[in-house]
Amino acid sequence: MAAEPAILSVQGVARSFGGIQAVDNCTFDVQSGLITGLIGPNGAGKTTVFNLITGFLSADQGSIRLKGKEILGLAPHRVERLGVVRTFQHLRLWNKMSVIENVLLGCATTAGENVFSLFLRAGAVRAEEQRALDRAMEVLRFFGLVDRAHELAEDLAYPEQKLLSMARIFATDAPVMLLDEPTSGLDSESIDRIVPMVRRLVDHGKTVLLIEHNIELISELSDQVVFLHQGQVLAAGAPAEIMRDPALTEIYFGV
Amino acid sequence: MTAYLAHFLVMVAIYSILALSLNLLIGYSGIFSLAHAAIYGIGAYASALAALNLGMGFWGGMVVAASVGALASALVAIPSLRVAGDYYVVASFGLQVVVLAVFMNWTDLTKGHAGLPGIPRPQLFGFVIDQPFEYVFLAAGFAVATWAICWRLTNSAFGRVLQAIRDDEIAAQAMGKNVVLVKIVIACISSALGATAGSLYAHYITYINPSSFSLHESIFIATLVILGGSERLSGPIVGAFLLLAIPELLKFMAIPDTIAAPMRQIIYGGLLVVFMLVRPEGILGRARHGR
Numbered sequence: 001m002a003a004e005p006a007i008l009s010v011q012g013v014a015r016s017f018g019g020i021q022a023v024d025n026c027t028f029d030v031q032s033g034l035i036t037g038l039i040g041p042n043g044a045g046k047t048t049v050f051n052l053i054t055g056f057l058s059a060d061q062g063s064i065r066l067k068g069k070e071i072l073g074l075a076p077h078r079v080e081r082l083g084v085v086r087t088f089q090h091l092r093l094w095n096k097m098s099v100i101e102n103v104l105l106g107c108a109t110t111a112g113e114n115v116f117s118l119f120l121r122a123g124a125v126r127a128e129e130q131r132a133l134d135r136a137m138e139v140l141r142f143f144g145l146v147d148r149a150h151e152l153a154e155d156l157a158y159p160e161q162k163l164l165s166m167a168r169i170f171a172t173d174a175p176v177m178l179l180d181e182p183t184s185g186l187d188s189e190s191i192d193r194i195v196p197m198v199r200r201l202v203d204h205g206k207t208v209l210l211i212e213h214n215i216e217l218i219s220e221l222s223d224q225v226v227f228l229h230q231g232q233v234l235a236a237g238a239p240a241e242i243m244r245d246p247a248l249t250e251i252y253f254g255v
Numbered sequence: 256m257t258a259y260l261a262h263f264l265v266m267v268a269i270y271s272i273l274a275l276s277l278n279l280l281i282g283y284s285g286i287f288s289l290a291h292a293a294i295y296g297i298g299a300y301a302s303a304l305a306a307l308n309l310g311m312g313f314w315g316g317m318v319v320a321a322s323v324g325a326l327a328s329a330l331v332a333i334p335s336l337r338v339a340g341d342y343y344v345v346a347s348f349g350l351q352v353v354v355l356a357v358f359m360n361w362t363d364l365t366k367g368h369a370g371l372p373g374i375p376r377p378q379l380f381g382f383v384i385d386q387p388f389e390y391v392f393l394a395a396g397f398a399v400a401t402w403a404i405c406w407r408l409t410n411s412a413f414g415r416v417l418q419a420i421r422d423d424e425i426a427a428q429a430m431g432k433n434v435v436l437v438k439i440v441i442a443c444i445s446s447a448l449g450a451t452a453g454s455l456y457a458h459y460i461t462y463i464n465p466s467s468f469s470l471h472e473s474i475f476i477a478t479l480v481i482l483g484g485s486e487r488l489s490g491p492i493v494g495a496f497l498l499l500a501i502p503e504l505l506k507f508m509a510i511p512d513t514i515a516a517p518m519r520q521i522i523y524g525g526l527l528v529v530f531m532l533v534r535p536e537g538i539l540g541r542a543r544h545g546r
Contacts, residue, residue, distance in 0.1 A: 054429060080431035092426040094419050104412070105419050105430055112412025113432075115440055119407065129412065172431065 005068070007032040007207050008084070008176055013052055013062030013072070014231075022048045024231040026062070030176070035198065035208040037222035037239070039215070041252060045231040046211045047089065050178050054086050055079040066176070085169035086178035089211075091161055093168075095154035099145055100136050102153050102164055106171030107132035107139075136171060143167040143197065159190035163197065170201065177201060179210040183217060195221060215252070219243055261387035263503060265459060267496050268394035269452050272401045274479040274491030276448035281477065282485030283409050284441050285421035290331070290347035291476045293354035294324050294446045296468025298453025300358060300365060303374045303463055313377030317454040324450025325443040327354070332442040337435050343442075351470050358465035370464025377458050394455055398492075401448050406488055408444065417441060478523065482530055484537025493538050498523065 006029035015023045023045040030036045038046050051057040053064055055076040064072040071079050085106075094102050109132050111117040111125045118125055140146045143163045148156060153164060162182060169177055182198060183191045191214075198221060201208055212218050218225060219239040227235045227242055229251055235242055242248060273295055280286040301323040302316030311319065327350065335346035358365050365371065376385040377393065384393055408414055419427040420434050428434050457463050475498070483494025501522055505515045530537065 056425070056428075075433075076428040077431045077433050080429060085431075086429055088426070088429070092423050092429075094422045094426065096422055097415075097418060101415060101418075105415055105427075105432075109412035109415075113416055113437075115408070115413060115444065118411055118413055119404075125411065132412070168430065174431075 004031065006030055007067055008053070008209070009063075009065045010049070010053070011063045011065070013049075013064060014060045015048060015052060015057060016060060022231050023052065023059075026228070026231060026233055028226045028233050028236050030207060030209050031224065032175075032207050033202060033205070034223040035202055035210065035221055037218040037225045038209060038211050038228060039213075039218055039225060039242075039252075040228035043230075044228040046228055047180060048231075049228070050086055050180055050211065053079070053178065054084060080172065080174060083174045084176045084178065085172050085174040087165045087169060087180050087182065089180045089184070091165045093153040093161055093164060095152065097153060098150050099153055099156065099164055100133075100140065100149040102168045103136040103139050103171045104132055106168040107135045108173070139167050139171045142170070142200075144193075159186055159193065162186065162190075162194060166197065166201075170204075170206070175205065176207045176209070179208060181211050181213065183212065183214060191217070215243070258387045261391050263499065264391045265387060265394045267499050268391070268398040269456050269459075270476070270479060270495035270499060271398045271492045272452040272455070273449055273476045274483065274495050275398075275401050275405050275488075276445045276452070277476050278480045278485050278488075278491045279405060279408065279441055279445040279448075281480050282490075283414065283417045283421065284438060286336070286438060286442065287341070287344045287477075288347040288442075288445075289344060289470065289473050289477070290328075290350040290354070291449055292468045292470065292472035293351040294328065294449040295453040295456070295472070295476075296354060296358060296463075296465070297324050297327050298450025299457040299463045299468070300371070300453070301450065302454035303371045303457040304364065306375050306458070307371060307373065313375070313454070313458050316458070317451055320450040320454040321447040324453070325447040328442045328446030329439060332439045336438040336442065348470075351473055355465055355469060358468065365465075368464060368466075370462060371457075372462045374457050374461045374463065376461065390459055394459070397451060397455055401451070402488065402492070404444075404448065408441075409488065413437075475523075478527060480537075482526060482537055484540035486536060487539040490537050490539040497538075498526075 008030035010026055010028050013023055013026045026049060038049065040046055048057065052059050055074050055078065059072055063070060066082055066084060071082060109128055111121060111128045137146065140149055143166065145160060145163060145167060148160060153161065156164060166179065166182065183194055186194065198208060222239050224237060225239045225242045226233055227248055235245060235248060273291060277288065277291045280288050298320035302320040305311040305316040305319045331346045331350045335342045359367050376383050384390055416432050416437055419432065420437060424434055479494035479498055480491045482498065483492065484490030502519050505518060510518065
């Protein structure tokens with residue numbers, strides 16, 4: 001693969017639930033500035049891999065390094081602060097909050113979140129909140145959601161909610177974005193709106209790892225593909241190569 | 256009559272502080288606490304003891320009260336808020352029971368049921384505040400300050416994080432928020448503010464005993480929050496005003512005491528039931544969106 005060291009490196013990670021080995025000796029690299037597609041049939045362990053990377057699950061063994069630094073075993077908020085953000089399959093938007101508040105929660109507001117500076121450094125807090133608001137509007141513009149800024153997240157149409165789930169993590173400035181099925185449940189028109197968005201993330205310096213079921217989309221979108229089956233990496237490489245492999249298409253399509 | 260009205264307003268102010276501070280947990284963080292009367296009592300005892308045994312004044316006593324209140328809350332919050340879910344309700348219930356037992360049984364310090372008499376009145380610039388109407392200004396000043404602190408906390412990035420945690424804790428974690436730390440911080444702030452109400456009460460009545468800080472009192476404070484409306488900052492103040500006004504109005508109806516006391520309980524209970532059915536968001540609560 002690429003000679004450059006990977007920004008995110010998963011090495012020999014294993015995790016079982018009771019008797020089920022959900023992820024087994026899983027090893028792959030995510031290269032900086034590329035879109036990596038994580039594919040595999042249902043139950044292959046894709047979401048488990050996301051949960052392991054982002055600290056929502058602990059691993060039985062293995063190592064996950066972000067720019068060479070071990071992140072396995074860290075709490076989710078620590079992983080995020082080091083630079084890995086994620087979306088959820090079921091979005092998990094803050095439905096009762098406005099669209100812009102959802103994005104503001106991704107913007108840097110360290111002074112405003114600190115109770116002491118809230119009361120003792122009012123000026124700094126105000127300046128920071130203004131910067132966060134500007135940033136949030138800029139992010140909403142990028143995702144085409146500006147005119148929905150003050151609506152409740154729950155009042156958006158589903159495709160817009162999907163965009164919002166990406167927008168709020170984009171706002172964090174974390175370089176590595178993990179997208180859990182960004183196009184699932186969408187009609188083709190909405191997919192056509194999301195796909196170029198994912199590309200533009202990379203243009204803005206992000207690294208993307210995404211879970212996707214739509215094989216055509218994966219070939220079109222990804223720079224590299226990791227094929228997961230029963231918790232193990234069966235193959236990794238350029239999408240065209242992976243798609244040509246008859247063993248893999250058999251597993252995927254059952255033919 | 257003026258003294259009577261002044262007393263009513265002082266008590267409304269004290270209960271407003273209690274309800275406002277409890278609402279930081281119930282309304283803004285989605286953490287239900289049954290220990291607010293215990294925290295109230297800790298504030299009252301801490302500042303009374305600081306005055307009686309250490310000769311500290313009202314202001315120093317209040318600082319002690321707020322610190323001890325925050326500390327007691329931290330002791331419960333640190334182990335129980337690390338675990339997701341409703342453990343805090345149980346843990347706070349435990350705190351309430353233990354604290355009340357300490358008030359009643361640590362007789363060397365608290366004099367048990369006999370209570371602590373002779374708590375000095377507060378002084379401000381050498382001027383002793385001992386008239387009820389003077390105390391109205393002091394208590395109302397603290398209520399306004401509490402309101403302002405709550406406003407600042409909830410209308411800020413910090414408040415946004417609280418709401419995010421209340422609505423979806425996992426999403427908040429994924430977005431880099433230290434959920435456990437934020438919950439512990441808000442529990443400590445809520446308790447520090449609740450304890451100042453205890454301090455105000457002790458130096459106002461000048462006598463305290465454990466019966467003012469029972470589990471019933473905790474439930475009463477929670478009722479103020481829920482009836483007033485936990486989604487609005489001023490909801491708890493409305494709740495405090497109304498629920499304290501009910502027994503006063505009953506007094507004017509010339510109902511004998513033997514009937515008035517159970518009547519009051521029936522009215523509280525009835526109000527709770529009616530509100531749960533008709534207006535679960537409370538008097539000042541926002542109507543639910545899209546329903």
